[in-house]
Amino acid sequence: MVGVSEPGKLPTVKEVAQHAGVSPMTVSRTLAGGANVRPELQEKVLKAVRELGYYRNENARSLRPGQASGLIGVAITNLGNPYYGNFALGVEEAVAETGRRIVLGNTGGDPARERQLVADFLGRQVEGLVLVPSGGPSDHLQPERLGDVPLVLASRRIQGLDVDVVLLDDVGGAYRGTIALLDAGHTRIGYLGNVSSAFTGARRYEGYLRALQERGIRPDPALVLREQQDGGSASEATRRLLDLDEPPTALFSANNRNSIGALREIGRRLRSGARAADMPSLVSFDDFELAELMPVPVSVVDHDPRQLGREAARLLLTRLADRAGRVGPARLVEMPVNVAPPVPLA
Amino acid sequence: MVGVSEPGKLPTVKEVAQHAGVSPMTVSRTLAGGANVRPELQEKVLKAVRELGYYRNENARSLRPGQASGLIGVAITNLGNPYYGNFALGVEEAVAETGRRIVLGNTGGDPARERQLVADFLGRQVEGLVLVPSGGPSDHLQPERLGDVPLVLASRRIQGLDVDVVLLDDVGGAYRGTIALLDAGHTRIGYLGNVSSAFTGARRYEGYLRALQERGIRPDPALVLREQQDGGSASEATRRLLDLDEPPTALFSANNRNSIGALREIGRRLRSGARAADMPSLVSFDDFELAELMPVPVSVVDHDPRQLGREAARLLLTRLADRAGRVGPARLVEMPVNVAPPVPLA
DNA sequence: CTGTTAGCGCATTCAT
DNA sequence: ATGAATGCGCTAACAG
Numbered sequence: 001m002v003g004v005s006e007p008g009k010l011p012t013v014k015e016v017a018q019h020a021g022v023s024p025m026t027v028s029r030t031l032a033g034g035a036n037v038r039p040e041l042q043e044k045v046l047k048a049v050r051e052l053g054y055y056r057n058e059n060a061r062s063l064r065p066g067q068a069s070g071l072i073g074v075a076i077t078n079l080g081n082p083y084y085g086n087f088a089l090g091v092e093e094a095v096a097e098t099g100r101r102i103v104l105g106n107t108g109g110d111p112a113r114e115r116q117l118v119a120d121f122l123g124r125q126v127e128g129l130v131l132v133p134s135g136g137p138s139d140h141l142q143p144e145r146l147g148d149v150p151l152v153l154a155s156r157r158i159q160g161l162d163v164d165v166v167l168l169d170d171v172g173g174a175y176r177g178t179i180a181l182l183d184a185g186h187t188r189i190g191y192l193g194n195v196s197s198a199f200t201g202a203r204r205y206e207g208y209l210r211a212l213q214e215r216g217i218r219p220d221p222a223l224v225l226r227e228q229q230d231g232g233s234a235s236e237a238t239r240r241l242l243d244l245d246e247p248p249t250a251l252f253s254a255n256n257r258n259s260i261g262a263l264r265e266i267g268r269r270l271r272s273g274a275r276a277a278d279m280p281s282l283v284s285f286d287d288f289e290l291a292e293l294m295p296v297p298v299s300v301v302d303h304d305p306r307q308l309g310r311e312a313a314r315l316l317l318t319r320l321a322d323r324a325g326r327v328g329p330a331r332l333v334e335m336p337v338n339v340a341p342p343v344p345l346a
Numbered sequence: 347m348v349g350v351s352e353p354g355k356l357p358t359v360k361e362v363a364q365h366a367g368v369s370p371m372t373v374s375r376t377l378a379g380g381a382n383v384r385p386e387l388q389e390k391v392l393k394a395v396r397e398l399g400y401y402r403n404e405n406a407r408s409l410r411p412g413q414a415s416g417l418i419g420v421a422i423t424n425l426g427n428p429y430y431g432n433f434a435l436g437v438e439e440a441v442a443e444t445g446r447r448i449v450l451g452n453t454g455g456d457p458a459r460e461r462q463l464v465a466d467f468l469g470r471q472v473e474g475l476v477l478v479p480s481g482g483p484s485d486h487l488q489p490e491r492l493g494d495v496p497l498v499l500a501s502r503r504i505q506g507l508d509v510d511v512v513l514l515d516d517v518g519g520a521y522r523g524t525i526a527l528l529d530a531g532h533t534r535i536g537y538l539g540n541v542s543s544a545f546t547g548a549r550r551y552e553g554y555l556r557a558l559q560e561r562g563i564r565p566d567p568a569l570v571l572r573e574q575q576d577g578g579s580a581s582e583a584t585r586r587l588l589d590l591d592e593p594p595t596a597l598f599s600a601n602n603r604n605s606i607g608a609l610r611e612i613g614r615r616l617r618s619g620a621r622a623a624d625m626p627s628l629v630s631f632d633d634f635e636l637a638e639l640m641p642v643p644v645s646v647v648d649h650d651p652r653q654l655g656r657e658a659a660r661l662l663l664t665r666l667a668d669r670a671g672r673v674g675p676a677r678l679v680e681m682p683v684n685v686a687p688p689v690p691l692a
Numbered sequence: 693c694t695g696t697t698a699g700c701g702c703a704t705t706c707a708t
Numbered sequence: 709a710t711g712a713a714t715g716c717g718c719t720a721a722c723a724g
Contacts, residue, residue: 010471012701013702013703023711024701024702029710036710037709041710056702057471057700058471059470063702063716063718064701064702064715064716065716066704067702067716071470078435079432079434079438085425085427085430086425086426089425089426093452101450101466101470104448104449106435120404120447124447125404147399148355260635260636264638264639267636267638267639288635289635290606290609290610293610293613293641294639306426358718368694368695369695372693372694375694375719378719403718406718407717409699410700410718412720413719
């Protein structure tokens with residue numbers, strides 16, 4: 001039989017051509033849209049493609065000069081975190097709309113791993129890179145090290161790296177969340193933050209401070225704890241705040257992990273007989289499910305990581321669309337956040 | 347200057363070779379480990395690589411016969427869902443440990459999109475595929491359509507497709523969760539399930555039934571609602587169950603969405619003055635955060651999607667390791683689940 | 693130990 | 709409208 005492929009090997013244009021009784025070029029042209037190919041030949045080709053189960057080899061294709069790989073490299077810190085999962089989803093969706101795919105790597109926040117991933121992505125001829133930086137040194141991200149492969153950073157900026165960035169409106173969200181507590185009459189507002197994502201942490205703390213200052217309240221250093229990396233340390237930090245002689249009457253939590261930890265500690269105290277009225281109100285930067293079922297009023301500074309991902313992809317894709325885009329100035333996009341009021345308890 | 351690359355174009359072996367004053371083969375050999383290359387030449391080459399910012403073109407490399415692409419295609423239904431995010435993370439980690447990368451696509455549960463993704467993956471010469479099936483027709487997944495690219499399915503099986511599969515122990519988990527409620531003295535146990543993930547849904551329902559039968563309790567059809575797709579419809583279903591003349595005293599929820607919805611409805615009733623003692627206990631298949639802060643006792647059937655992903659990758663990688671593996675029989679792995687007792691309320 | 697030749701799959705250029 | 713030749717970047721296989 002003519003043009004039959006070896007078992008266990010994907011067929012090539014050549015085999016399809018043989019099978020259809022045409023030249024490889026006719027196959028190539030047909031698959032490229034069929035310009036300048038007689039319809040009857042096209043049909044023959046498509047039939048052969050179907051029968052042989054042919055898939056065009058995109059790697060070989062991208063080898064030709066001027067042919068893009070159709071791949072976007074995406075490196076994020078923690079895919080398992082719903083925030084980044086949704087971010088990656090947004091990137092994937094926007095990128096898929098242009099027929100491209102993402103190569104995905106998880107850095108786990110390790111700069112060495114990030115380096116490695118970026119190098120690998122470049123070796124795979126990605127057209128662009130989307131990166132949630134791990135925070136280490138960034139020489140490997142300098143434009144000249146990247147060829148002219150465009151890079152978009154998400155969630156944090158890198159000093160001295162002049163590329164497109166998408167961020168949340170961290171400052172504004174923290175500001176408005178804190179203002180909501182002040183409006184409710186609180187004057188002693190504890191701050192739970194983390195140090196690992198220093199950039200985001202700094203911005204959210206800035207919003208908190210700005211709100212206090214605007215209302216003429218001097219921030220009390222004893223109420224600010226910013227070393228928590230996980231729920232456990234956040235619970236511990238909350239315990240310390242609530243054990244103060246003058247405990248805060250409300251807490252601003254700069255992220256999901258701190259909110260969860262704080263609520264765990266609050267729950268513990270309630271189960272030990274504490275009165276709900278003595279527990280602090282909470283504003284949480286980062287939404288979480290069932291906030292309305294919590295034993296204390298929780299309001300959330302809510303945002304849409306999926307939209308953040310779409311926006312990151314959009315920035316990248318515009319640079320890919322035309323060579324002109326490649327040389328434009330770096331852009332900074334801050335995505336809006338929503339401050340939801342607390343659901344009142346019964 | 348010799349061997350300097352064009353701006354905006356990644357350098358090639360040829361340029362590195364020129365820069366180092368050697369032949370392309372010496373560069374290739376050096377990068378392949380340096381066997382049969384004089385150390386001093388190797389140094390020259392590595393220096394040129396560093397200076398030029400060279401990355402080996404993996405696409406060109408994989409074009410050579412016998413050279414694998416180092417890519418694994420992964421298609422899942424919803425990256426934004428933490429369950430699948432963690433699953434993808436597990437796959438990525440295990441795959442990265444072998445120096446490979448994943449190309450990731452989100453199907454959104456759409457069979458057409460799944461087809462498209464698989465075709466694209468094959469065109470990119472992936473070495474293997476990991477798939478969370480969308481549930482449509484599966485002719486595009488038949489081995490002969492896949493060349494000899496191995497396929498691993500996760501979370502659900504496909505009728506008539508004889509490939510490796512990783513599943514949760516859905517039946518066992520649902521059985522043990524239900525038994526826990528029976529042990530606590532409940533005899534009227536409502537069932538909240540969904541129909542969309544029919545395969546998983548059927549298995550969990552089977553576990554529920556098995557537990558009831560074992561204890562000689564005839565399942566009451568009025569207590570079984572299996573049409574909920576999201577939290578909203580789950581709340582509504584819970585409302586209907588609790589409004590029955592003889593409402594259930596406990597609920598078994600077959601997944602996260604149903605649990606959230608049920609708890610929202612329970613919360614609503616408590617805020618409207620219902621007594622906590624009149625609210626049902628809940629067993630939730632799928633963990634969620636802060637279960638211990640819920641106003642009714644919640645116990646969870648807990649599992650580790652990340653580990654599920656690692657296992658899927660492991661199955662695939664063993665098939666890649668040696669040609670012998672490619673022809674072995676299809677394997678079925680069921681990952682254990684953990685049934686955690688409810689945290690007692692204050 | 694090192695270099696030359698050749699070809700992987702595809703599409704651009706140039707003939708016909 | 710079709711086909712033949714050529715080369716993309718890389719590395720086996722073969723000189724030397």
